[in-house]
Amino acid sequence: MDAFTTLKAVAVPIDQANVDTDQIIPARFLGRTRDRQVEGFFHDFRLDPNGRPREGVTLNNPAYKGARIMVGNTNFACGSSRENAVTTMVDNGFRAFIAPSFGDIFFNNCFQNGCLAIRLPADRVARMRVILHELPGAEISIDLAKQTVVGPDGKTDSFEVDSFRKEMLLKGADEVKITLGYDADIKRFEDRQRQEMPWL
Amino acid sequence: MTAPRTMFEKIWQRHVVVDRPDGYTLLYVDRHLMHDGSSPAYSRLKARGMGLRRADRAAATPDHYVKTDSRTKDVPDPDHRRLLNDITTNCNEAGVQLFDLGDVRQGIIHVVGPEQGLSQPGITLVCGDSHTSTHGALGALAFGIGSSEVTHVMATQCLWQRKPKSMRITIDGTLSPHITGKDVILAIIGKIGAAGAVGHVMEYAGSAIRGLSMEGRLTLCNMSIEAGGRAGMVAPDETTFNYLKGKPFAPKGENWDKAMAFWKTVPTEDGATFDREVTLNAAEIAPMVTWGTSPEDVLSINGRVPDPASAPDPGKQENMKRALEYMDLKPGTPMDGVAVDRVFIGSCTNSRIEDLRAAAAVAKGRKAQIPAWVVAGSGLIKEQAEAEGLDKIFREAGFDWREPGCSMCIGVNGDVGVRGQRIASTSNRNFVGRQGVGVRTHLVSPAMAAAAAVTGHFTDVRKLVG
Numbered sequence A: 001m002d003a004f005t006t007l008k009a010v011a012v013p014i015d016q017a018n019v020d021t022d023q024i025i026p027a028r029f030l031g032r033t034r035d036r037q038v039e040g041f042f043h044d045f046r047l048d049p050n051g052r053p054r055e056g057v058t059l060n061n062p063a064y065k066g067a068r069i070m071v072g073n074t075n076f077a078c079g080s081s082r083e084n085a086v087t088t089m090v091d092n093g094f095r096a097f098i099a100p101s102f103g104d105i106f107f108n109n110c111f112q113n114g115c116l117a118i119r120l121p122a123d124r125v126a127r128m129r130v131i132l133h134e135l136p137g138a139e140i141s142i143d144l145a146k147q148t149v150v151g152p153d154g155k156t157d158s159f160e161v162d163s164f165r166k167e168m169l170l171k172g173a174d175e176v177k178i179t180l181g182y183d184a185d186i187k188r189f190e191d192r193q194r195q196e197m198p199w200l
Numbered sequence B: 001m002t003a004p005r006t007m008f009e010k011i012w013q014r015h016v017v018v019d020r021p022d023g024y025t026l027l028y029v030d031r032h033l034m035h036d037g038s039s040p041a042y043s044r045l046k047a048r049g050m051g052l053r054r055a056d057r058a059a060a061t062p063d064h065y066v067k068t069d070s071r072t073k074d075v076p077d078p079d080h081r082r083l084l085n086d087i088t089t090n091c092n093e094a095g096v097q098l099f100d101l102g103d104v105r106q107g108i109i110h111v112v113g114p115e116q117g118l119s120q121p122g123i124t125l126v127c128g129d130s131h132t133s134t135h136g137a138l139g140a141l142a143f144g145i146g147s148s149e150v151t152h153v154m155a156t157q158c159l160w161q162r163k164p165k166s167m168r169i170t171i172d173g174t175l176s177p178h179i180t181g182k183d184v185i186l187a188i189i190g191k192i193g194a195a196g197a198v199g200h201v202m203e204y205a206g207s208a209i210r211g212l213s214m215e216g217r218l219t220l221c222n223m224s225i226e227a228g229g230r231a232g233m234v235a236p237d238e239t240t241f242n243y244l245k246g247k248p249f250a251p252k253g254e255n256w257d258k259a260m261a262f263w264k265t266v267p268t269e270d271g272a273t274f275d276r277e278v279t280l281n282a283a284e285i286a287p288m289v290t291w292g293t294s295p296e297d298v299l300s301i302n303g304r305v306p307d308p309a310s311a312p313d314p315g316k317q318e319n320m321k322r323a324l325e326y327m328d329l330k331p332g333t334p335m336d337g338v339a340v341d342r343v344f345i346g347s348c349t350n351s352r353i354e355d356l357r358a359a360a361a362v363a364k365g366r367k368a369q370i371p372a373w374v375v376a377g378s379g380l381i382k383e384q385a386e387a388e389g390l391d392k393i394f395r396e397a398g399f400d401w402r403e404p405g406c407s408m409c410i411g412v413n414g415d416v417g418v419r420g421q422r423i424a425s426t427s428n429r430n431f432v433g434r435q436g437v438g439v440r441t442h443l444v445s446p447a448m449a450a451a452a453a454v455t456g457h458f459t460d461v462r463k464l465v466g
């Protein structure tokens, strides 16, 4: 997994609440190899049925070109467990997401792909989105080690992150490898369970 | 004396392999279910030169990409064809129990797990699919995971987790006739919202829940994810035990007695506390139908399409306007009477025998006014329905009787709606484009879907069947 340490980049606002992973990548793109999923990124959200960019969609606005941070709304990336929702973000340049709340599975999937999902209070996130609309192309800067976000208005917020996840992200650690280090514990658990729940 | 514990707390504690001081837990996974989308996770495992740690604890069936008009693996899309072949190759290579296409036990993974007795009280169960919450209906801690976590489970049989919070939804009283688990869960989501249970494991309790059949409980827990929940659970009781008895992978003989003794200790103890409590009154729940593009956009069939002007803030107003535009609905329109173009009865939410019986009871002696599909959740359910003559009822009413799979729930297998179509669907997601680009999905119960089929519009099923 790629490490995540700091990120200073253009941020794009997405105002809708409950943006589901079917919007981030429609199901019809899922069965493909990863390189051919790239174009699925917010496909029907960005483009009309004739393949023309929809008006008023920030993701179509060239002023946000090169954005690597997305600022969303409540329950961002809810719905399906498709990890493709994270990988298609990564393959389109995004590495960090800021929202008042996230779909739980998407939140977990971020950590598996060197991405950071940051929860901040709803009014602060709403303020950030307003500024990003007013100043398209404005940057946000994130420091994982310090757990801070400097908004487009220069205001600094600190955010919470589990220290376990933080360490893994900072190092770009391989989770499977770490778990295999606990092999003796897993074996002990399995031996006990064989006794206690022989029917499994 | 130890404090009284919730069912979730007990199952969690029983599966802790390692508790780290930083609040992270290595949790053991008792059962791992796979489907035809699990192939990339297996490829990554192989790329590491590893095999499954516990192939004996895994089971798989193809569902998302299968056709429902024939049983061929020779589907038109080469990527999907590869996935359908991969699941066979991978399971054979890894020694994983597979219910493959052509096997009568094949079906939607969340239907097959309980039906085979693989889902049991007191266990932890995961699957690379968000509707894994379904299996909590048996009193298991069951949740969906992403593809990287699937690889992790294959390799280690464990997952790193931070303990979620707990939430109890209590529904006391008696449900009115024709009110199903689907109406109950839609009413819950309407009340707490699509993010209402984010970060929480939900336990459904109260006399109305205890009165639900296993099918009803599976429907209820299935859509916990639509409320944002990490998992949903119902305490195991006689309904659970009777359901499990004799299932192929349920414990037998002496093991059954041992398992029963344990299962009876699984439910939440009196006096245990939850981080959040929500209550609903069973008697107030009517047949529900969604009007928008999030499962929280839901109202009773006797309600009217809401007015964005009534939304509490400009953001919500904007969301509502966008949803109504997509759904082509005008504020103030009574839901009863809205014309429907097509009906889908199926999905891991509502494709079990009781669902098919409820739909057949409405279809019987009537004629479908619009195209209507019935897709059983597994080959065994299809067989049972045919033995009961339900297929005949459906066919005579002009419904299409198809082979098991996810079908039109997700629209990746050829079963899709046409742009602009309004579909009454028993599935779980009314997201934009879920059933095909530009398709409008309304979530309803099987009986309500059948009522829409035979009238051509949404209607209160209670007006059709007494």
Ligand code: SF4
Pocket (backbone or CB within 6 Å): B063, B064, B108, B109, B110, B129, B131, B347, B348, B349, B405, B406, B409, B410, B427, B428
């Ligand atoms: S029926 Fe629908 S929700 Fe259920 S597993 Fe299949 S695609 Fe997912």
